[in-house]
Every structure is written in structure tokens, then in C-alpha cells.
Amino acid sequence: MNTLTIPTRREALAKRLRDVVDGPHVLSSPEELAPYECDGLAAYRIVPLLVVLPGSVEEIQAVLRICHEERVPVVARGAGTGLSGGALPHEQGVLLGLARLNRILAIDPDNACARVQPGVRNLAISEAARPHGLYYAPDPSSQIACTIGGNVAENAGGVHCLKYGLTVNNLLAVELVTIEGERITAGGSGLDGAGYDLLALITGSEGMLGIVTEITVKLLPIPQRAQVALAAFDAVETAGQAVADIVAAGILPAGLEMMDLPAIRAAEDFVHAGYPTDAAAILLCEVDGGNEEVSEDIAKVRQRLLDSGAQEVRTASDDTERARFWAGRKAAFPAVGRISPDYYCMDGTIPRKHLPRVLREIARYSTESGLRVANVFHAGDGNLHPLILYDANVPGELELAEQVGGKILELCVEVGGTITGEHGVGLEKINQMCAQFPPEELQMFHDIKAVFDQYGLLNPGKAIPTLNRCAEFGAMHVKAGDLRFPHLERF
Amino acid sequence: MTAHDAADAITAQVRDAYEDRRPLRIVGQDSKAFYGRPTTGEPLDLARHSGVIRYEPTELVITARAGTLVTELEQKLAEHGQMLAFEPPSFGGSATIGGAVASGLGGPRRPWGGAPRDLLLGATLLDGRGRRLRFGGEVMKNVAGYDVSRVLAGAMGTLGVLLDVSIKVLPAPAVERSLVLTMGRDRALHKMRELARQPAPLSAACHIEDRLYLRLSGNASSVAAWEKQIGGDGGAGGDFWQSLRNHALPFFAAERPLWRLSLAPALPRLDCEHEVVTDWAGAQRWVYTRCAPAELRNEVAKVGGHAILFRHGDNETPVFHPLDAVSERIHVGLKRRFDPAGILNPGRMYPTL
Structure with a gap:
């Protein structure tokens, strides 16, 4: 399909896209592209073909129409704080940065909701709602920087999920632009929408089904x-x-x-x-x-x-x-970062009753491998973050850490849990998806994807492994001193 | 309590029906037979597939076969001081948990306690080929793969047959108090919205015939403090909320088309709301109207809501709110992937699904 060299292709596509998006917002030079080569999972880096920073929904529609027509992959990106590589670029594709769509369109205290663009920061919503005595409940640890669009894509959690739910429980509606450039609304102005619950399907779909261009979130009264x-x-x-x-x-x-x-x-x-x-x-x-x-x-x-x-x-x-x-x-994550050159953060969820067994097994893996493990646990909702300590400069330790991590996630599945509670699959946990889901269920995921995106242009290679690619492996490796956004809280 | 695993028989029936392209009508207790478009087909009896599979109160999760009665579940949960927070209605009959999830309906607590889709953590389903698939799980946080089980909630059986469901349960409040305030509809709506913006322990708010009914749920001191602040009299007992939940109030007895409007709660009365019960602090309105269906739907759509012809429709007016062309294409696409032969409750929701 791509017989042209990358630079040739890059220039040809940039020219077309500059017809629909302001010139300066189509980035094509190496120094402009470099900052977008990874998200919060810095171990993986790919320079995208182009970066496009649209300023309106109409521009997004136009970009998607062109990409659809030319069969160019599209990867959406918010603030790039995700930990699972969900916004890792595609080398033949457009990285669609949504940061410019950062307006709070309405705070509606009477209806206890806010209508916002995808590039609005999570915390900015609560800040804007505070004068009305309201706030937005989901609080992923990176909430000072992460965007609500990214939260929707990952179905982000936080420390208050047991009582207040995940992102999916705190949305009223999203507007989605399909890969063909058409707009639909899932959900409604009330508490539910017409037809199937596409809002639930879109939330947590990791940019695989469409581009979310507007979000209506539920606001709650601030507790006294x-x-x-x-x-x-x-x-x-x-x-x-x-x-x-x-x-x-x-x-x-x-x-x-x-x-x-x-x-x-x-x-x-x-x-x-x-x-x-x-x-x-x-x-x-x-x-x-x-x-x-x-x-x-x-x-x-x-x-x-x-x-x-x-x-x-x-x-x-x-x-x-x-x-x-x-x-x-x-401060647990950075604290662990201080006592070890590198660490590898897991995100499994388990039924709480299995905690003693899971921690015993983790301790055994730790003893056997010689790698220390520190555990922090959202105990209310069963979401476990074991941090595996290793030194990438010691030959073989990285691979060992990956092996221990893989065993931990498989253990989570074995006791009836899941490989990811809140960070998403992205590229990082695509291998463990094979441990969690049998082929028929994976095929159903691919079938759903095909309904929205028949050519597989949206975020290809993420979230759902192809059946014959189940052996691939990836992980979040945090290099001390090389943690992306070290100022962000991570818990 | 009855417990019986009929998964194999049900699976075999769906597989046979798929082979023969024979439509199936999925039935639990048929308490909501009136709801949705008429569908014909061989009955697929889910009531025989019943019983709690796992319940551990400290995990706040219950997993039950689809045919388990809601009343049985609620009784079991109550023994441990817990509840189904979405208060599924059974409309006077006995309802199954599978039907409660598949219809997606929530009772008076819904704005605070969530809808079935909010509390559904996972499900085992049969697709239209009779393949048994499991999505989600029994844990609160799970973002692996698309959230398929939640899409099944409210899909009226048209995407799959729910075999068992895992539901997040919540502690039942220590104290519940109902208050009644006499006031007209506009003032009541204002009052409901005002309370919804405050950290009040509200768990239901409904206006009907010049009375505003409020329910407070929480611990004793909190409920007492807010009861004092709100005032009114404690005239309505639990019966009112049960009657509202199951449409047993006299308002619902009329044999005329009953509409369910879902819209932004603070919206003042629409022109087509001629007789109305305003539930969910304004977000769900039960309406009898003199407007033509298209006129009503047009008015609701303009404000971002949707309207369902809940009961007593004719055979021509669409029951569920018509979809735009792109959404319809996605719906049809999903239906074809889940149920390629179109045998699961065909037409129950929309003619094309």
C-alpha cells in the first residue's frame, strides 16, 4: 500500500491536510515531530508521519475524511500522560493532537453537568465547577495534566472509584466523529440515550472506534x-x-x-x-x-x-x-523510583478476598527472581499496583522484571481478576489480553471494531491483539530520572 | 430458592435456531411483555436458568443466573444489609434479573444509585450463533477490552442472551425517610434541582399531582439533619416508592399511550407534557400527551432528550426514539456481528434490529 518513501508520503499528505487545517498546525519536520514520539510509557518511541493539531470539530472531520480516503492510520492524543502506550504514534500515520480543543463550553449547575472539549484537563473541570459547589468525581492521579478526552478513551479511574465509579459512570454524553468524518452523539441530555448504550462502548475504547470531540460530564455536589x-x-x-x-x-x-x-x-x-x-x-x-x-x-x-x-x-x-x-x-511511585534505578508498574485488579494469596505469590516471585516488589493497592476496589524494582543496566534484569510482571498479571486473571483496572491495555498489556480472553471473545472485539472502522485505521495495533499476534510482549518501564512528567502524581 | 443450571439446554436451543434461522423470543417471567415492539418467535425460556452462583457480601458483588427472581436476590442481599441500587421495576409481576438488566430500566433511586449498566460488572452471554462469551468480570475496575456487557444492558435481548450477570451491590442505607411537600410542579422542579446540587442524602425525588415526594437515605444523624432542614411532613411510607417503581400509582392505570421522556432534568415543562409525573429529580418524565407522536419527539429531540412510547402504543408509532442515519448504521452493524441470522428478539427494539 505504501510504495512511496516516508518523506515523500509525509510531504504529500501534509500538503493535503494544510488545505483543511491551518498550516502551522500540521507538523512535519523532525524537530516538530520528536516531542510526540511517545506518551507516558516512554520505553516505546515512534516518530509519526505527521502531527496534526486541529482547532475545531470541523477540522477533525476534514482530517479524518482525508485519512479515510487515503487509508492513513490515525492515533488520537490528549495530554500524552497515559501509562499503557495508547497514544504511541504510528510511523505511517497521523498523530491527532486534541490539546487545542481545550474549552469548557458550559458549566450547567441546574442540570449538574458540564459540556467540555476533549483537551480540557480533568482538574480544570472541577475548578470551573467549584463556585457552584460541584465537582467532577473521577480523579486519576495525573488529573492536573491529563485531559478528559484521554480519560474517556481509557475509562480512567482514581482513588474514589468504589464510591463514585469510573469515568463511564460519570458521563452523560459524548460526541464522536467516525473515521468517515461523520458526527454522532452517544448518550443524551438526560441520564440515558436512545438505542444501544454506545456511550458505554466508546468509553474505554482507547481511540479505536472514533474521535471523541465533545463530552458532557456529570457533576456532583462537593462533600461538606x-x-x-x-x-x-x-x-x-x-x-x-x-x-x-x-x-x-x-x-x-x-x-x-x-x-x-x-x-x-x-x-x-x-x-x-x-x-x-x-x-x-x-x-x-x-x-x-x-x-x-x-x-x-x-x-x-x-x-x-x-x-x-x-x-x-x-x-x-x-x-x-x-x-x-x-x-x-x-508519593509512593516516585518514592519507589528513588530506591531503585528502574521500576515496572502493574495494574491488575483482583477480587479482594484473594489479596493474601496474591501477595504471597508475588513475594514468592520476588524471592525467586531476586527482584524487590513494593505493593500499593486501591483496596476498596481491588486494583493492585505492584511495583517491580530492577536495574536496566544489569544484563537480563529488564527481561526478568517483564517475566515477573507477566506472571503477576496472569495470576490476577487466574483468581478471577483482570490485567488492567485503570491504565488501559494500549500497547503495554496487549500480550496479557491473550491470557484474559479466549479467541472467540477477541474476535468479537475485532468485529465491533470493524463496525466503526472497517479498514482498521484508528489506533491500529493497540488494545486488542490480533489472534496470531498474541505472543507479543510489552511493559511500562520507568527509568529513574527518565520518568515522563516526573512532577505528576502517580498512584 | 430455586437453583437450576439450564445453560446447556438454552445454548442448544439457540444453536438449533441459528442453524434453522428460526427467530427466538427471549422470556424470563414476561413481566415486561408490554415493553418494546411486538416480536414473534419460539419462546426461549430463561426462567428455568436460575439461582445465585456467587455472592460474597464483602466483595460487594453478586453473580446470578438470568432467571433468578429479583425478589429472591433482594431478599438475599437484605440478609446482609445490601441492595440492588438500581431498584429494578417488575410492574406488578415477578421479574428476573436477566430481564431487569436487558431492559435497562431503573427505579426511583437511579440518579443516585445508578442504572443497570452502571452496576453491571460482567456477563456471560450467548450470541446469535449460540456461542458462549464472557465479558467484564466480578471486579469493580476492569478496562481490558471493550465494555461489551454494559452494551447488553438495555439492548432488550437483541444482541445476545444473558445467561448470568455480575452486579455491584451497595450497602443498604441505615435509615430511610420519606418527606412530602405540597407544591406545584414548577416550584417542585426548582426544589428538586436545588437539593440535587447540595450534598443532601437524597435517594429519590418525584413530583406528582401537587405533591413533591423526597426520600432521604443514609446514616441516622445525616438523615435527621436534612429532614429538619427540608421540612415537610413524613407522610409517605415505603409504599409510595414501591408503587412508583412498579407503576402501581393510579396515574399509570389509564389505558392511553404512556410516554417516557429522558431529558435534562432542569428543563421546564415541555408544551407536549400534558399530564406528567416528574421523577428522577426531573430527568425522567412519565407523560400523557395530546400532541402527535412526531410532534412530541421533535420537541424532546430539540432539547437533547429522547422519548419512548412505554405502554399502550398503536402498532405504527415507533416505540423507541428513531435514530439518526449514522447511529442506525452502527446499530445495524453491531446487530449483524452479534446476531448474524437476526434470530434474537428480532424487531423488539427497532424494526431493523
Whole structure:
């Protein structure tokens, strides 16, 4: 299909695209293209054929029509903070950067929603809604920088999913431009839309079905108050049981986080949050809501934690202390980055009851491989982030880390969980998709893709492995000092 | 409680029907037989495939076969202080959990507790070839692959036969209080929206015939504080919400076309809303109208909503809101991939699906 050399093809396509998008927003020189060669998964880098930065939905439609006609792959990109390589460019394709579409079109307090363009930052929505006493609930750790368009593509999570749900539970509608350049709306101005729930299908589809050009998100009332308890345990199993006990008591915490000893020590050395460094595990349990509700719930949480065998329970006396309790957890990733040249972050989800077994197995893999593993865990919703510590300069360690990571993800599937809870498959976990889904289900995914994109032009090679490509392997390798966007929180 | 695994028999029936290109009409308890377009076909009985497969209260997940009765599930959950947060309606009959998910309908708690699609974590389904596929799972967070199971919620059985479903359950509130305030519709709508913007423990808000009904759910101190702040009298017990959920209120007894409008909640009364129950704090409106169907739909579409002819339609008016050409093409494409022979509830939603 592409008999022309890349430079020739690049110039020919750039010329066509400059007819529909302002010249300066079609990037084609090597120095202009270089910044787009990777997203948050910096281990993979590909220079795209072109970068196009459209300024309107009409321009996006026009670009897609041309790409469709010329059978050019299109990869959408928001802020490029994704951790699974979902926005890794295609060398024969257009990287469609949506950052210029960054307007909040409407904050509608009466209907408790906001209509925004895809390039709006996640946190900017809550900031704009705050004067009305409202906020947007999903809070992926990179929320200061990541865009809502990327959140929709990945069905992003955060630390509050147990109570407030994922992105898919907090959307009312999206406008999608198909690869043919046509616009549709999925969802509606009410709580549901006509026909099949295409909104659910599009959310989390990793840019494989269309380009999301406008998003209506649900806004929630800002809770009057939040309060957090910090509990220390002498065994991981006891901490796991405490989580179950809190849930059994009818409490739905806003956040419920666990860290094991290696993670506690790394975090404490880094930010001095006051964590007990002799505990086998700590739990952070936050409740939010009305004043009375929070007072009642935090007392209940405290009692439950003690009854469940916590050695110590502290409750934050004010917002400053609350922030300090959270600081260690939020700094866990960079803290681990300080104690190891490299680390490899996993994102499996497991039924919570299997936590002791999964952590035991991970410890065994760690002993066998000689690689240290620190675990941070969104305990409320079962989303586990083991961080495998390794040194890429030691021959064979990277491969070893990948092997351990693969075994951990396969273990997650084996106990009834999933290979990715919130980071997405992208390129990174495309191999493990084969462990999670049998061929018939993978084929159904391809069939769905074909309904939207018969030539496979949208983000080719991502999210869903071809049946005969199931052996490929990839991973998130974070090189110390080479972590993309080191200033962003990662948890 | 009855538990019976009929998956193999059901699978065999779908496979045979696929071979012979024979349409199937998927039936649980048939409590929602009135809903959707008429579909003919050999009955595919899901009621025989019943029972809870797994329930661990501390995981907040229950997995049950499609034919399990909603009442059985709710009873089992209540034993552990938990609930189905979407309050599926059964319209006076007994309903199955498969039908509740497939119809996608939520009760009064829906704006706060979520719709079936929000709480559905995974499903095993049979596609139109009789292949057994599993999407999603039993965990809260799962972003591997397209979210196929959620698309099945509300697809009225036209994309697949749900064999079992995994549903996120929530702790039942410690205390529930119902309040009634006497006020007209416009003021009530304003009040509902005002409350929806505050961190009030609201779990239902419905206006009917000059009365605003509110339900507060939460812990004792929170409910008491808000009850005091809102005022009104505690006149409506649980019966009102059950009657609303199952359309047992006198309003729903009329044998005239009943419309369900889904639209931006704060919108003032539309011209075509002649008699109306305003539920979901304004987002769901049950309407009898003197307008022609096209006129009503036009008015609703203009404000970004959609209208379903819920009950007592004629055979000509489309039941579900017509789709634009591009969306229709996608719908037809999906239907062909899931059900190439067009044997699963053909025409129940749209003539082409």
C-alpha cells in the first residue's frame, strides 16, 4: 500500500491536510515531530508521519475524511500522560493532537453537568465547577495534566472509584466523529440515550472506534467534609480482613488504600508522612459526605479497624494532617523510583478476598527472581499496583522484571481478576489480553471494531491483539530520572 | 430458592435456531411483555436458568443466573444489609434479573444509585450463533477490552442472551425517610434541582399531582439533619416508592399511550407534557400527551432528550426514539456481528434490529 518513501508520503499528505487545517498546525519536520514520539510509557518511541493539531470539530472531520480516503492510520492524543502506550504514534500515520480543543463550553449547575472539549484537563473541570459547589468525581492521579478526552478513551479511574465509579459512570454524553468524518452523539441530555448504550462502548475504547470531540460530564455536589483514618497492621492478611470488615459494616468509603512494608518505607523516607515503618501494612480509609454523616462514619471506621486487629489507628485532626496522611500514598511511585534505578508498574485488579494469596505469590516471585516488589493497592476496589524494582543496566534484569510482571498479571486473571483496572491495555498489556480472553471473545472485539472502522485505521495495533499476534510482549518501564512528567502524581 | 443450571439446554436451543434461522423470543417471567415492539418467535425460556452462583457480601458483588427472581436476590442481599441500587421495576409481576438488566430500566433511586449498566460488572452471554462469551468480570475496575456487557444492558435481548450477570451491590442505607411537600410542579422542579446540587442524602425525588415526594437515605444523624432542614411532613411510607417503581400509582392505570421522556432534568415543562409525573429529580418524565407522536419527539429531540412510547402504543408509532442515519448504521452493524441470522428478539427494539 505504501510504495512511496516516508518523506515523500509525509510531504504529500501534509500538503493535503494544510488545505483543511491551518498550516502551522500540521507538523512535519523532525524537530516538530520528536516531542510526540511517545506518551507516558516512554520505553516505546515512534516518530509519526505527521502531527496534526486541529482547532475545531470541523477540522477533525476534514482530517479524518482525508485519512479515510487515503487509508492513513490515525492515533488520537490528549495530554500524552497515559501509562499503557495508547497514544504511541504510528510511523505511517497521523498523530491527532486534541490539546487545542481545550474549552469548557458550559458549566450547567441546574442540570449538574458540564459540556467540555476533549483537551480540557480533568482538574480544570472541577475548578470551573467549584463556585457552584460541584465537582467532577473521577480523579486519576495525573488529573492536573491529563485531559478528559484521554480519560474517556481509557475509562480512567482514581482513588474514589468504589464510591463514585469510573469515568463511564460519570458521563452523560459524548460526541464522536467516525473515521468517515461523520458526527454522532452517544448518550443524551438526560441520564440515558436512545438505542444501544454506545456511550458505554466508546468509553474505554482507547481511540479505536472514533474521535471523541465533545463530552458532557456529570457533576456532583462537593462533600461538606472528608475525614481519613490511618491504621497500622502487623500482617497483610489482617489488613485485608479489615477492609472486608469495613465493607461488611455497611460503610462505603470514598477512598480505601493499602501499602505494604517496602512501599511504606520508601514513602516514609521520601515525604516523612509519619507512617509507622515497622508495620507490615497500613490502610488509609477516607469517608466523605455531610458533617454529621462523616462524624458518625469515621467513628465506626475507627472502631472496626481496632476490632479487626489494627495495632494503631490515627484519625486526622484537620485538613493539614489529612493531607499529610495522603502525601505518603500519593508519593509512593516516585518514592519507589528513588530506591531503585528502574521500576515496572502493574495494574491488575483482583477480587479482594484473594489479596493474601496474591501477595504471597508475588513475594514468592520476588524471592525467586531476586527482584524487590513494593505493593500499593486501591483496596476498596481491588486494583493492585505492584511495583517491580530492577536495574536496566544489569544484563537480563529488564527481561526478568517483564517475566515477573507477566506472571503477576496472569495470576490476577487466574483468581478471577483482570490485567488492567485503570491504565488501559494500549500497547503495554496487549500480550496479557491473550491470557484474559479466549479467541472467540477477541474476535468479537475485532468485529465491533470493524463496525466503526472497517479498514482498521484508528489506533491500529493497540488494545486488542490480533489472534496470531498474541505472543507479543510489552511493559511500562520507568527509568529513574527518565520518568515522563516526573512532577505528576502517580498512584 | 430455586437453583437450576439450564445453560446447556438454552445454548442448544439457540444453536438449533441459528442453524434453522428460526427467530427466538427471549422470556424470563414476561413481566415486561408490554415493553418494546411486538416480536414473534419460539419462546426461549430463561426462567428455568436460575439461582445465585456467587455472592460474597464483602466483595460487594453478586453473580446470578438470568432467571433468578429479583425478589429472591433482594431478599438475599437484605440478609446482609445490601441492595440492588438500581431498584429494578417488575410492574406488578415477578421479574428476573436477566430481564431487569436487558431492559435497562431503573427505579426511583437511579440518579443516585445508578442504572443497570452502571452496576453491571460482567456477563456471560450467548450470541446469535449460540456461542458462549464472557465479558467484564466480578471486579469493580476492569478496562481490558471493550465494555461489551454494559452494551447488553438495555439492548432488550437483541444482541445476545444473558445467561448470568455480575452486579455491584451497595450497602443498604441505615435509615430511610420519606418527606412530602405540597407544591406545584414548577416550584417542585426548582426544589428538586436545588437539593440535587447540595450534598443532601437524597435517594429519590418525584413530583406528582401537587405533591413533591423526597426520600432521604443514609446514616441516622445525616438523615435527621436534612429532614429538619427540608421540612415537610413524613407522610409517605415505603409504599409510595414501591408503587412508583412498579407503576402501581393510579396515574399509570389509564389505558392511553404512556410516554417516557429522558431529558435534562432542569428543563421546564415541555408544551407536549400534558399530564406528567416528574421523577428522577426531573430527568425522567412519565407523560400523557395530546400532541402527535412526531410532534412530541421533535420537541424532546430539540432539547437533547429522547422519548419512548412505554405502554399502550398503536402498532405504527415507533416505540423507541428513531435514530439518526449514522447511529442506525452502527446499530445495524453491531446487530449483524452479534446476531448474524437476526434470530434474537428480532424487531423488539427497532424494526431493523
